[in-house]
Every structure is written in C-alpha cells, then in structure tokens.
Amino acid sequence: MDMLCMNMKIAGNHIITKILNIVLPLIGIALMLAYEYCDTSCLYLKGTFMRIDLKWVGIVYMIILFASTFSVRGSFVQMAAHFRTILISAATGVEFFLIGWQIANNTYCPFCLAFSACVFIVFGINVTSMNKKLMIVSILAAFLGFTLFFEGQVGPRYDLS
DSSP: OHHHHHTEEESOSSHHHHHHHHHHHHHHHHHHHHHHTOOSTTTTOEEEETTEEHHHHHHHHHHHHHHHTEEESSTTHHHHHHHHHHHHHHHHHHHHHHHHHHHHHTOOOHHHHHHHHHHHHHHHHHGGGSOHHHHHHHHHHHHHHHHHHEEEESSOOOOOO
16 A cells, blocks of 8 residues: 555646645535535526536536546556546636636626636646647537537526426
8 A cells, every 4th residue: 555655646746736736626526516505696507518417517527637636657647647638628628618608698606617717727737737739629629519518597497397
C-alpha cells in the first residue's frame, strides 16, 4: 500500500493548482446536491442530456474529475493526461452552451453558474498542461453534442396523462 501511495501523483504543477484540482470538484458536487434540493430561484429550471438529469450528469462528472486528479506514475501517464484533457475541455464546451442557453432564455441559476465557475477555473489552471489539439476538439465536440442532445425547460411542466 505504501508503494502505491508513493507512486501517486496529483495533477498540477504548483501546490495551489494541486489544491484547486482537489477542492473544486468537491465544491461542484456540493453545488449540484444543493441544487437538487433548491425550491426557490431554480425550481422550474430543468435540463437533461440524452434524457439524464443534468444535476446527476454534473455529480458523476465531478466524481470522475476528482478521481482523475490522482494518477499512478508509469506507462499510463500520457493516456491519463489525455483523458483529463478531454474531461476538462468537454465540460468547458458544455458550460459555454449552458450559459448561452440561460442567456437566450433570460433565466439564470446561481448553482449552475457557480458550477460553471468551478469548471472554468479547473480549465484555466490546467490549460498549459493540456494537449491543445485534443482540447479544441473536445470543446467543440461537447458543444455540438449538447446542441444535439440537450433538452431544457424554464417553466413548470404539467403531466396531463
């Protein structure tokens, strides 16, 4: 077990980056859990991706991002770095889309915007260590994917069946 811990590496080149790479996904999870129980400003704001509630997509994403912060040194380092680039960049593309959607609908969710801030900060502190081509492709692919598979509503929906 001690050998495994000695071989663990936390993503980031600076202690502040390492701390933020650990803390921000945890804040993102907390924000989505709080949003799940919000009954005020965001009550009617709903969104899904491929029919999965975005709150749960966000929670699962942040769990995976948190786990990807810790990597084992060895032969999979480059593959792990590419995976992390895809995770962070795709989320950035998604957040651009979702903020645009909120602007277009003139409806703003403080939990969603705070979650976006977490994603943008993670992107900003890691951008110099990312593969630039993979980063751009991931941002564009995620933006396009959300354009095709996102469903959102800003008002109450009544089930009349």
